[in-house]
Amino acid sequence: MTQHIIIIEDDSVTRRRLAGALRKQIYRVSEAEDADQMEEILARDPADLLLVDINLEGKDGLTITREQRAKSKAGIILLTSRDDQIDRIIGLEMGADDYVTKPFDKRELFARVKNLLARINEIGTATPKPDPVWQFGRWQLNRMRRRLEDENGAVEPLTRAEFELLHAFTRHPGVILSRERLLDLIQHRQWAPDNRTIDVLVGRLRKKIETDPTQPDWIITVHGEGYVFASPES
Amino acid sequence: MTQHIIIIEDDSVTRRRLAGALRKQIYRVSEAEDADQMEEILARDPADLLLVDINLEGKDGLTITREQRAKSKAGIILLTSRDDQIDRIIGLEMGADDYVTKPFDKRELFARVKNLLARINEIGTATPKPDPVWQFGRWQLNRMRRRLEDENGAVEPLTRAEFELLHAFTRHPGVILSRERLLDLIQHRQWAPDNRTIDVLVGRLRKKIETDPTQPDWIITVHGEGYVFASPES
DNA sequence: AGCCATTGTTACATTCTTTTACAAACTCGA
DNA sequence: TCGAGTTTGTAAAAGAATGTAACAATGGCT
Numbered sequence: 113m114t115q116h117i118i119i120i121e122d123d124s125v126t127r128r129r130l131a132g133a134l135r136k137q138i139y140r141v142s143e144a145e146d147a148d149q150m151e152e153i154l155a156r157d158p159a160d161l162l163l164v165d166i167n168l169e170g171k172d173g174l175t176i177t178r179e180q181r182a183k184s185k186a187g188i189i190l191l192t193s194r195d196d197q198i199d200r201i202i203g204l205e206m207g208a209d210d211y212v213t214k215p216f217d218k219r220e221l222f223a224r225v226k227n228l229l230a231r232i233n234e235i236g237t238a239t240p241k242p243d244p245v246w247q248f249g250r251w252q253l254n255r256m257r258r259r260l261e262d263e264n265g266a267v268e269p270l271t272r273a274e275f276e277l278l279h280a281f282t283r284h285p286g287v288i289l290s291r292e293r294l295l296d297l298i299q300h301r302q303w304a305p306d307n308r309t310i311d312v313l314v315g316r317l318r319k320k321i322e323t324d325p326t327q328p329d330w331i332i333t334v335h336g337e338g339y340v341f342a343s344p345e346s
Numbered sequence: 347m348t349q350h351i352i353i354i355e356d357d358s359v360t361r362r363r364l365a366g367a368l369r370k371q372i373y374r375v376s377e378a379e380d381a382d383q384m385e386e387i388l389a390r391d392p393a394d395l396l397l398v399d400i401n402l403e404g405k406d407g408l409t410i411t412r413e414q415r416a417k418s419k420a421g422i423i424l425l426t427s428r429d430d431q432i433d434r435i436i437g438l439e440m441g442a443d444d445y446v447t448k449p450f451d452k453r454e455l456f457a458r459v460k461n462l463l464a465r466i467n468e469i470g471t472a473t474p475k476p477d478p479v480w481q482f483g484r485w486q487l488n489r490m491r492r493r494l495e496d497e498n499g500a501v502e503p504l505t506r507a508e509f510e511l512l513h514a515f516t517r518h519p520g521v522i523l524s525r526e527r528l529l530d531l532i533q534h535r536q537w538a539p540d541n542r543t544i545d546v547l548v549g550r551l552r553k554k555i556e557t558d559p560t561q562p563d564w565i566i567t568v569h570g571e572g573y574v575f576a577s578p579e580s
Numbered sequence: 581a582g583c584c585a586t587t588g589t590t591a592c593a594t595t596c597t598t599t600t601a602c603a604a605a606c607t608c609g610a
Numbered sequence: 611t612c613g614a615g616t617t618t619g620t621a622a623a624a625g626a627a628t629g630t631a632a633c634a635a636t637g638g639c640t
Contacts, residue, residue, distance in 0.1 A: 223408055230412055271586055286490060300445075302454065308628090309588060315630060326629090327501065332492055335506035335596060335627065342490045343478075505596055542618090543598060549620060560619090569606060569617065 115229055118153055120144045121165040133218055147171035161187045177208050187228040246282045248344040274317050281341035290338040349463055352387055354378045355399040367452055381405035395421045415441035421462040480516045508551050515575035524572040
């Protein structure tokens with residue numbers, strides 16, 4: 113039995129194109145212009161996944177998300193107009209599972225659709241999705257939203273590189289990571305012998321997360337080897 | 347026993363070329379056109395590493411990644427078409443260990459293959475996590491943060507060599523350790539007969555941890571043999 | 581193009597490690 | 611116990627790695 117996807121999108125051009133492409137991937141795809149049409153379809157054929165445009169006439173995507181989240185187990189991917197932080201953050205807070213930004217790359221969308229459907233099917237058999245938040249000291253790193261918050265929820269802005277570096281560290285707590293490995297982890301780049309990028313980045317990150325950057329509690333230097341991120345439980 | 351790599355790639359030219367090059371690196375390499383062939387090979391000869399093209403007829407690379415990740419411990423490197431963030435993010439979210447972009451530089455690919463195989467092998471041999479803290483006298487050695495704290499929590503910073511040396515001592519309390527052995531424990535270095543590094547290091551460590559460095563309580567000299575670390579309970 | 585934020589590079593200061601040199605302590609036989 | 615030979619202690623210099631400020635390059639956005 114193929115899986116059922118409903119696209120809720122009021123721009124018919126986009127909707128048709130998307131539906132056609134997804135059908136080629138061997139999904140069963142229904143199209144809805146708005147929330148009412150979606151409900152009709154749902155009534156006779158429950159969906160595994162909803163692709164919801166965030167900007168709709170009438171009931172908007174966020175409202176649909178909240179409602180469906182409460183009463184159904186379908187996965188929800190939001191289609192957002194721009195890479196607009198607000199939409200994506202609010203969308204995920206409302207309970208969407210993922211989002212893509214328009215104009216979207218087909219392969220990206222397919223990959224996310226497939227990934228989410230797989231995750232949904234695994235529920236019950238496989239391990240539940242790991243907590244997307246990593247806690248250490250007074251900080252929490254929210255991987256989904258790619259940002260750092262303190263215990264009060266205040267946001268400490270991180271640049272992309274800083275986030276990637278911290279993310280790499282949190283994935284390998286207690287392991288000494290060489291500069292070479294770190295450069296590879298954060299940007300898939302080859303090592304040049306006199307490259308000091310990582311040192312500078314570590315310095316910048318320390319200024320943001322350490323109480324005293326000269327006596328770091330989290331990112332520890334290992335002379336001649338690299339850096340270690342201290343595990344939170346110690 | 348050489349390590350077994352399976353290449354899953356439908357373009358036979360690329361696949362052959364890659365397989366040939368890897369065999370020269372003394373790996374055992376199998377070739378598969380698709381997921382089914384891969385399964386056949388796996389059934390009679392488990393792999394250490396899978397090199398998977400992300401765009402395959404039938405079951406694609408990401409799907410293979412997720413399936414294999416769930417049931418095997420093989421490393422997975424994705425071969426992606428373009429260098430775009432999307433593939434990388436998604437590939438790694440799905441559980442791949444690494445990726446390379448086509449057209450790929452052979453040396454880069456080899457480096458990644460070698461790295462990943464090395465990392466996989468380390469997992470089995472890695473030393474079990476020691477107790478996070480070693481107590482002796484008024485001191486606690488915080489292994490995670492590589493520093494020394496007294497009973498009030500005040501930090502006595504240790505340099506890398508000092509930490510490694512103290513760490514080596516605490517792992518062998520009451521045992522006489524020769525200079526040669528100590529040098530080997532704290533770094534990967536050869537012994538030269540007139541090497542005084544350890545003596546200097548012991549001196550510096552004593553200044554930090556001993557009440558009276560000329561009458562050491564912890565790091566005791568054994569003339570003509572080396573040093574002993576006194577057991578905490580004696 | 582011009583603006584702004586981010587990222588990478590360079591240069592220099594600082595810190596850490598090893599070597600060197602010599603003083604002090606130890607061992608052992610007479 | 612003395613003294614020669616050896617081993618250890620340690621300050622200081624030399625060498626290597628890291629921290630970091632300031633500048634340059636890059637990239638996204640309008």
